[in-house]
Amino acid sequence: MTASKAKIAIGGTVIALIVLAAIFAPLVAPHDPYQQQVILRLKPPVWMTGGTWRFPLGTDSYGRDVLSRLIFGSRLSILVGIASVVLSMLIGTTAGVLAGYVGGKTEEVIMRTVDAQTAFPDVLLAILFVAALGGSFLNLIVVLGISGWMVYARIMFGLTRSLRERPFVEAAVSFGGRSGYIMLRHILPQLVPVLTVVATLQVGQMILQETALSFLGLGVPPPAATWGNILAEGRDRLFLAPWIANSAGIAIVTLVLTVNILGNGLREWLDPKS
């Protein structure tokens, strides 16, 4: 087995497990993530003195089971990660292919917008949106989708411009194919492998962004169980209950790291040269 296949296998398996746990959260989670039991508050995890298997990762300051909250929290992170990647991929690919194929003024406008927005930090854009519209599940997806499209635009622009010179595209043009048809049927299929790799790697970035915004209190508001919210709650209980913040941190790093491993594996597999 080559290194790239090993990376795909490892990354894919871990991600599949996490996604399965997220889908079947009500079956997998040992407790209701929102059930508060004040008597059982701040119970340490099982490996510390005073911990029990009833709450493997301990409880938070309202007596909610941390493991169950993490499992339910993964749903939101994964959904936001995938949905925002789909949105930014749609915007970015459309813009990039148009700029690359049409060229001229269109290219100038699109690519200068890309430059301008790249200089504008994503967090500022998110803060602007949340300040105007408030934090919610849908707003998060829109904000992250809009803040991430430039990556696709840049890459697709470069690829499209080189594809335009290739004989099969020139042949299609000389046969009288209309621009829209050529972009959709001749250019786009060529972009799919690269798109898959970039999108996979971006899912990891988007999940990081989502947890960062939730951590700041700009994501889906509490008491919703999201990884960023759990981390933010844990930050205020660091002295008494460090396990709350740390288990959320480990969950985030695990998911992002495996998504990155899968993405890099896919890249090496699709493009053995790199």
Next chain:
Amino acid sequence: MLGYLWRRLRYLPVSLLLVLFMTFSVLRLTGNPIDIYLDMNRTPEQVEALTQKLHLDRPLVVQFGIYLRDVVKGDFGESLQFGVPALEVVLDRLGNTLQLVGVALGLAVVLGIAGGAVAALRRDRLADVVISFLAVLGQSMPSFWLGILLIQFFALRLGWLPTSGQGGVAHIVLPALTLAAYLIPNFILITRTGVIETFNEQFVLTARAKGIPSVRVLLVHVLPNTLNPILSFLGLQLGKLIGGSIITESIFAWPGIGRLMVSSIFQRDIPVVIAAICIMCIAIVLANLLVDIALSMLDPRIREA
């Protein structure tokens, strides 16, 4: 040099105009501005006053013109929490943020270049493996958790440094380290590659053949040649660095613009949020300009291009 500067400066107003256009469109087009600026307990008089002040009864183009004029005059409106001009509130905190970013940048340059140089000189030995591994790990580490881990270890367990707030030198160590962690991994990897590549160049071989001590070869002949990619990378990452400062300030309760911005959202103090966003964008644009000037001073080839 002057011609180059002029060519770069021409783009400055365009970038700023774009930022202002973005803030304006989000504020005025995504919903009712009255809902955005005023809370549920508003009185009809407040609504009327705001309509007058923002000229909401005029066409959007006129509104944008008035908005631009006010911003150029530095008038972002009055802060709802403090009752003084929003710009004043933001500029009050600017020093703290600059201090944090400055120290973080210094740390990142020193640690990143030193780490990268050591890794390159000890290539494929233990030091290189450890440093390169840490750099790759650092790339997938969310800084907000890194900050929390640093607090647990250095503040709570060892008790060496304070957990949060602002005070003496000790207070800035952990926040600056957390913010620097955005840059250090890449600084290390870029420096490592640069040093390894430069060491194969003819002029380095010449210098070593002349019997110049290795330390001098490294400092005078090799490292200056790796500064260019590091500076270019820094220019691309300035936005991330400013975004990171917002998160870092929130973790460590550092009284800078970022924390002010986040708390102002919860207070629905929109004028302060907008003023803060604009100041940060101006800072990014100016910093980018500085990076470009530094680049062109280091590398004459860029000036000619």
